[in-house]
Amino acid sequence: MYQYIARRLLLAVPVLLGILFVTFSMARLLPGDPCRAALGERATAKVCDAFMKRYGLDKPIYIQFGIYLRDVLQGDLGISFRQGRSAVEILAERLPTTIELAFSAMLFATVVGIPLGIISAYWHNSPIDVVTMIWANIGVSMPVFVLGLLLEYTFAILFKDTFLWLPPSGRLSSGVTIPHLTATWKLENSSPALIGVLDFVSRLYIFNSLVTGNWKALGDALRHLLLPALAVGTIPLAIVARMTRSSILDVLGLDYIRTARAKGLNMSSVVFKHALRNALLPVVTIIGLSLGGLLSGAVLTETVFNLPGIGRSLFEAITARDYTVVQAFTLVVAVFYVAINLIVDLLYAFLDPRIRLG
Amino acid sequence: MQTDDLIFEREALPPEESKWRVTIRRLFRNRSSIVGLVILTVLTFIAIFAPLLSPYNPVKPLIGKENVKKREGPCIRLLGCPADKPEHYFGIDGNVRDVFSRVLFGARLSLVIGFTTVVFAVIIGTFLGLVSGFMGGWLDNTIMRVLDVLLAFPSLLLAIAIVTVLGPGLINALLAIGIVSIPTYARVTRASVLLIKELDYVSASTALGASDAYLMLRHILPNSLTPLIVQATLGIATAILDAAALSFLGLGAQHPTPEWGLMVGQEYKNVFNAPHLTFFPGIALMLVVLSFNLLGDGLRDALDPRLAQRLKV
Numbered sequence: 001m002y003q004y005i006a007r008r009l010l011l012a013v014p015v016l017l018g019i020l021f022v023t024f025s026m027a028r029l030l031p032g033d034p035c036r037a038a039l040g041e042r043a044t045a046k047v048c049d050a051f052m053k054r055y056g057l058d059k060p061i062y063i064q065f066g067i068y069l070r071d072v073l074q075g076d077l078g079i080s081f082r083q084g085r086s087a088v089e090i091l092a093e094r095l096p097t098t099i100e101l102a103f104s105a106m107l108f109a110t111v112v113g114i115p116l117g118i119i120s121a122y123w124h125n126s127p128i129d130v131v132t133m134i135w136a137n138i139g140v141s142m143p144v145f146v147l148g149l150l151l152e153y154t155f156a157i158l159f160k161d162t163f164l165w166l167p168p169s170g171r172l173s174s175g176v177t178i179p180h181l182t183a184t185w186k187l188e189n190s191s192p193a194l195i196g197v198l199d200f201v202s203r204l205y206i207f208n209s210l211v212t213g214n215w216k217a218l219g220d221a222l223r224h225l226l227l228p229a230l231a232v233g234t235i236p237l238a239i240v241a242r243m244t245r246s247s248i249l250d251v252l253g254l255d256y257i258r259t260a261r262a263k264g265l266n267m268s269s270v271v272f273k274h275a276l277r278n279a280l281l282p283v284v285t286i287i288g289l290s291l292g293g294l295l296s297g298a299v300l301t302e303t304v305f306n307l308p309g310i311g312r313s314l315f316e317a318i319t320a321r322d323y324t325v326v327q328a329f330t331l332v333v334a335v336f337y338v339a340i341n342l343i344v345d346l347l348y349a350f351l352d353p354r355i356r357l358g
Numbered sequence: 359m360q361t362d363d364l365i366f367e368r369e370a371l372p373p374e375e376s377k378w379r380v381t382i383r384r385l386f387r388n389r390s391s392i393v394g395l396v397i398l399t400v401l402t403f404i405a406i407f408a409p410l411l412s413p414y415n416p417v418k419p420l421i422g423k424e425n426v427k428k429r430e431g432p433c434i435r436l437l438g439c440p441a442d443k444p445e446h447y448f449g450i451d452g453n454v455r456d457v458f459s460r461v462l463f464g465a466r467l468s469l470v471i472g473f474t475t476v477v478f479a480v481i482i483g484t485f486l487g488l489v490s491g492f493m494g495g496w497l498d499n500t501i502m503r504v505l506d507v508l509l510a511f512p513s514l515l516l517a518i519a520i521v522t523v524l525g526p527g528l529i530n531a532l533l534a535i536g537i538v539s540i541p542t543y544a545r546v547t548r549a550s551v552l553l554i555k556e557l558d559y560v561s562a563s564t565a566l567g568a569s570d571a572y573l574m575l576r577h578i579l580p581n582s583l584t585p586l587i588v589q590a591t592l593g594i595a596t597a598i599l600d601a602a603a604l605s606f607l608g609l610g611a612q613h614p615t616p617e618w619g620l621m622v623g624q625e626y627k628n629v630f631n632a633p634h635l636t637f638f639p640g641i642a643l644m645l646v647v648l649s650f651n652l653l654g655d656g657l658r659d660a661l662d663p664r665l666a667q668r669l670k671v
Contacts, residue, residue: 018507022519029523137390137655141648143599145606146622146640149629157630168630296514300603304626314515315607318522330519334511341510 004349012342016335023331024068027323028061039081077328082320087328090313092196095332096203097171097309101301102294104206104225105233110287113237114280117244122271124249132241139238144297148231148304155227167224169306171205176220178205184212228305232297236290243286247279281352288344292337384660391656397649405465412459413445416616419454426450429625429632449634452625453614457635460616461642467617468646471532471601472594478536479597480590483543484579490544491551492574502548505541513538514600521609528617531610535600539593546589550582584661592654595647602643618643 035048035057043051052058056067071078077087116136120129156168167173181202182188182195202208206225209218251257252275260270299311306312310329317325385391404411420426424444432449433439448457490501508516513535520534554560560577568576602619604610606626611617613624618639625635 014503015506015510018504019510022507022511026519026523137648137651138644141595141651142644143602143606143619143622143640143647145603145619145626146636146643149622149626149636150640153629153633153636157633292512293514296512296603299514299518300606303607314518318518319608323522326519326522330511330515333515337512338510 001349005346008342008345008349012338015338019331019334019338020069020072021065023327023334024065026330027327028064072331077331078324080317080322080325082317082322082325087325090325091310091328091332092200093203094308094310094313096200096205097307098295098298098302098311100204100206100225101228101232101298101307101309102291104229105294105297106236106287106291108229108233109236109240109290113240114244114283116237116241117283118248118271118276120241120245121248121252122268124245129245133245136238136241139234140242142234143300144231144235145300145304147234148228148301151227151231152304166227168227171221171224171307172217173220173224176217178202178208178214178217178221179212181208181212228301228307231304232294232301235297236287236294239286239290240283243283244279247282248275251275251279281348284347284351285344288340288347291340295333295337381657381660385656388656388659390652391660394649394652394654394656397645398653401465401646401649402469404462405469408462408466412456412462414456414459416455416459416463417614420450420456421454426454428452428454429628429635431632431634448638449632451621451635452628452632455614457621457638460621461618461638463616464618464621464639464642465646467611467615468598468602468643471528472598472646472650475532475536475539475597475601476590476593478532479539479593480543480586482536483540484547484586486540487544487547487549488551488574488579488582491548492555492570492578498548501544505544508538509541511538513596514603517600517604518607518609521604526609526612528605528611528615531601531604535597535604538600539597542589542593543586546585547582550585551578554578554581588654588658588661591650591657595650595654598643598650599647 035051036043039047039051049058056064059067075088077091079086080090083090116132120132123129152168155164155166159165172178181198182190185198187194187198205221206218209215209221248271252271257270257274260274261267265274295311298309299315301307302309302312303315310333314326314329314333316322317329385395414420426444426446428450429452430446430450433443433446435441435445439445446456446458448461451457451460486501486505490498511519517531517534517538520537521530524530524533555573555578560573563573563577601610602617602622605617605619606623608620608623611620613620621639622636622643625632629636
């Protein structure tokens with residue numbers, strides 16, 4: 001097992017280097033010179049020389065790549081030319097929104113998708129199965145942004161003045177505040193590192209309001225999260241439901257299931273005790289892999305619901321031609337994606353001994 | 359069972375059918391692929407005859423020509439549209455254009471987008487997968503590692519990154535989506551090539567002195583097409599979705615092109631007072647993606663030998 005983990009970790013290194021190379025070349029391949037892209041068209045030659053020197057852009061390209069690697073490893077992802085702040089700072093500010101969104105969407109997809117898949121497989125070819133699979137097909141075919149907008153319209157306009165009404169945008173209603181954890185716990189004088197971590201955690205509104213028992217804010221934050229999470233979660237939900245169904249049906253055709261049936265076990269205990277354990281293996285993979293698609297979905301959903309997450313700020317950075325931020329965010333998302341894939345692989349090996357021994 | 363019965367059954371079997379005819383027959387027995395084919399046929403018909411079917415010019419505003427207002431809702435005679443008002447099935451958009459005509463023309467663009475990106479990606483991906491799987495060694499390693507890096511990015515994000523570098527526009531967006539989907543096809547092809555090149559008939563051909571190029575093109579490629587066709591059909595759906603997403607973000611098709619993603623992107627902030635501007639292009643997008651997904655699933659079932667085995671037993 002340890003050998004397998006070590007091998008998988010080593011294999012991730014060239015991929016990570018490749019990612020760094022891609023994000024590095026992104027900034028270098030941009031049309032026009034980087035100085036005028038950063039400082040504007042009216043920057044003088046003298047200012048530009050100083051700028052190129054300061055960021056090491058006058059050095060040969062392989063040294064530049066070395067500098068970039070060093071900076072990234074030291075946690076320096078550059079400075080946003082538009083906002084005058086470090087990209088890491090912007091990331092730390094925006095990431096919690098996306099984490100909350102991604103986590104709740106995945107939770108929704110798993111908690112609803114797996115039971116739906118089981119039900120469909122158990123009564124397969126019944127009306128329940130057919131209806132579920134029709135909806136699953138529509139679900140995977142619906143563009144995330146269209147679904148988001150339709151949900152917004154349905155719950156904010158059609159259900160206006162009913163108890164089903166849900167807020168169409170933002171993370172909190174105006175007037176509702178979620179205080180900073182450093183303030184709640186009176187930790188203003190602690191180390192900067194702790195304050196940094198608390199700063200980040202405080203922005204996870206659900207977590208923050210849960211630990212501080214701020215129920216009113218919790219309810220409000222949840223109501224705001226519901227529609228975006230539904231929008232982002234629908235595609236993974238459909239994928240998970242379909243995968244669970246076909247995987248269970250595959251397993252039900254195997255010999256050991258026939259043996260279990262021949263022993264006289266009833267169908268439900270065969271499905272739940274024998275088939276499910278093996279059938280859920282591919283589902284684990286598909287859940288992990290959907291997380292990548294989820295991040296793409298977040299860009300669109302955060303735009304539609306006006307949420308200040310990394311997807312939204314990535315989009316804003318692209319339109320503002322704020323390349324350092326685009327570079328930094330792309331890098332972080334790709335690294336996240338690789339990490340998720342790695343975790344899924346390891347989990348899979350843990351669940352299925354044939355893989356780590358084979 | 360008696361021996362006589364067996365012989366009788368064997369004699370009653372029809373002559374061996376070609377693989378493609380079997381596939382097509384199975385495809386038409388599959389409910390979901392029929393639905394997919396029907397939607398796709400209708401959309402193709404609309405795409406081809408868009409200029410004849412659409413009542414208005416999809417690009418020119420109707421200002422000064424008709425008594426219509428910006429973002430006015432649908433007006434259909436059957437549903438009680440007053441006789442003094444012009445009929446607009448899907449309403450009017452923010453630039454005073456007929457949405458119905460724009461949606462019809464959008465079918466054209468959408469299908470073209472899906473096919474061109476996938477054809478581009480399939481050609482390059484198949485070539486890379488074929489060479490990689492057949493040659494093996496360092497070439498295989500290099501190609502696959504580079505493709506691994508491409509796969510390390512969520513597809514839409516990588517496409518966004520590429521468009522950022524190339525500059526926004528429909529062609530660049532298509533190029534980006536094409537590049538992003540190359541690894542999938544390369545991997546699918548490589549996987550079947552690895553299986554097929556070990557088969558006896560390939561060794562036989564090698565023994566007869568066939569060149570590498572002949573082996574690859576004549577023997578290996580035609581037999582590795584099956585999974586590729588399924589993947590490409592499903593890939594068209596993804597390509598259309600990604601292209602629409604890029605256009606929605608303003609990175610793909612540009613104003614005034616009647617592209618569905620762009621139509622939603624331009625008007626999504628008005629969803630509360632003009633939902634028809636999101637609804638119609640959105641549903642059109644969903645339908646075209648759905649048709650390719652259903653067809654892809656149906657093809658997979660029709661071409662899957664394991665399933666065929668199960669049906670025979």
